[in-house]
Amino acid sequence: MREYVILAGKLVTPHRVLGKSYLRVKDGVIVEVGEDTPTGLPLSNTLNYRGLTVAPGFIDTHIHGYGGVDSNTGNAEHFLRMGKGLVKHGVTAFLPSTVTAPHEELLSACRAVKDAVSEWREGSARKEVPGARILGIHLEGPYLNPARKGVQNPAHIRGVSLKEILEYLGAAGGLLKMVTLAPEVRGALEAISLLVSKGVVVSVGHTNATYEEALKAFAAGASRATHLFNAMRPIHHRDPGVVIAALESTDVFIELIVDFTHLHPATVKFAINHAGTWRTVLISDAISAAGLPDGEYSLGGLKVIVKGGVARLVGGALAGSTLTLDAAVRNVVSLGYTLPEAARMASLNPARSLRLAGLGDVRPGYRADLAVLDDDLRVVATIVDGEVAYER
Numbered sequence: 001m002r003e004y005v006i007l008a009g010k011l012v013t014p015h016r017v018l019g020k021s022y023l024r025v026k027d028g029v030i031v032e033v034g035e036d037t038p039t040g041l042p043l044s045n046t047l048n049y050r051g052l053t054v055a056p057g058f059i060d061t062h063i064h065g066y067g068g069v070d071s072n073t074g075n076a077e078h079f080l081r082m083g084k085g086l087v088k089h090g091v092t093a094f095l096p097s098t099v100t101a102p103h104e105e106l107l108s109a110c111r112a113v114k115d116a117v118s119e120w121r122e123g124s125a126r127k128e129v130p131g132a133r134i135l136g137i138h139l140e141g142p143y144l145n146p147a148r149k150g151v152q153n154p155a156h157i158r159g160v161s162l163k164e165i166l167e168y169l170g171a172a173g174g175l176l177k178m179v180t181l182a183p184e185v186r187g188a189l190e191a192i193s194l195l196v197s198k199g200v201v202v203s204v205g206h207t208n209a210t211y212e213e214a215l216k217a218f219a220a221g222a223s224r225a226t227h228l229f230n231a232m233r234p235i236h237h238r239d240p241g242v243v244i245a246a247l248e249s250t251d252v253f254i255e256l257i258v259d260f261t262h263l264h265p266a267t268v269k270f271a272i273n274h275a276g277t278w279r280t281v282l283i284s285d286a287i288s289a290a291g292l293p294d295g296e297y298s299l300g301g302l303k304v305i306v307k308g309g310v311a312r313l314v315g316g317a318l319a320g321s322t323l324t325l326d327a328a329v330r331n332v333v334s335l336g337y338t339l340p341e342a343a344r345m346a347s348l349n350p351a352r353s354l355r356l357a358g359l360g361d362v363r364p365g366y367r368a369d370l371a372v373l374d375d376d377l378r379v380v381a382t383i384v385d386g387e388v389a390y391e392r
């Protein structure tokens with residue numbers, strides 16, 4: 001439909017909750033938001049969600065896979081399929097994330113994502129039922145600290161190579177959106193300067209950085225912290241480390257995995273209450289097993305066992321998650337955060353942290369990327385680019 005109206009029982013934005021309201025959508029863009037009902041509207045041109053809550057679609061900016069697709073080895077068709085699975089969870093955009101791997105594998109992931117993005121755009125122009133928008137690629141590693149490797153394969157963790165970085169930038173064709181690196185690794189500060197100068201967001205992670213080293217990285221342009229607390233030097237009262245450096249740096253976004261396995265609920269509240277709800281970014285860190293039953297999977301060449309939805313390496317270390325952002329939203333709401341706060345953390349902040357224009361909010365000029373939720377915050381429908389991408 002080129003132009004139509006969505007009737008919402010309740011409209012959640014990152015700023016407020018409106019009661020009965022409407023959105024006018026034209027060519028995939030929100031052109032008007034109003035209370036109650038617009039006048040003079042042919043009923044054939046409405047989507048009626050009067051009994052439901054309409055919210056901005058969730059944006060997952062750290063996700064290694066879903067439904068059997070692995071971001072390291074997926075081809076364009078796999079990423080499109082991943083997007084079609086993610087809309088079941090209200091996710092309207094995602095940033096595929098790789099794990100540490102040989103240079104050639106990461107280069108081919110960059111190329112595959114670039115191809116997937118152009119295929120997504122072509123499909124959208126043909127008005128096909130869309131999957132979630134593919135935003136580009138996040139390279140998590142390979143320039144990490146082996147001392148905080150987590151589930152990153154140590155065989156492929158390596159020193160910074162500016163030459164490799166330039167090749168990733170070339171292969172991704174402008175779609176390398178974020179790199180996670182450990183800032184204490186030799187050459188990392190030069191890498192931060194190079195990446196930031198090319199418009200790439202640098203996130204510190206898998207790091208043993210001290211407080212001082214982390215502040216240097218933020219001063220050099222790093223602007224995000226990868227799954228705060230997980231795979232980084234923990235807080236010690238005489239050694240505050242990267243966690244406290246990130247929490248007190250008001251220009252740094254912090255990622256949190258809110259599945260209540262990676263972080264204790266009290267730790268989640270501690271982090272959000274210190275960073276505030278305007279720079280906390282909910283991520284899934286999901287692996288290919290997300291959306292599939294328990295069993296044996298692999299991640300970056302390592303065997304992963306999923307039991308009760310929790311993914312672990314054979315040694316017991318957590319190996320990513322099977323979390324989806326709709327569940328993360330329900331989890332933060334269960335801790336007492338409001339719906340607008342949840343919309344900030346799951347939609348607006350992911351977009352702002354990657355400087356994605358026109359995504360993550362419900363206001364005129366923004367893409368009509370929406371999640372429709374019931375009273376239990378379960379996803380009833382998902383709209384991507386103004387088209388219904390999923391209906392329960």
Ligand code: FE
Pocket residue numbers: 062064097140285320
């Ligand atoms: Fe990850």
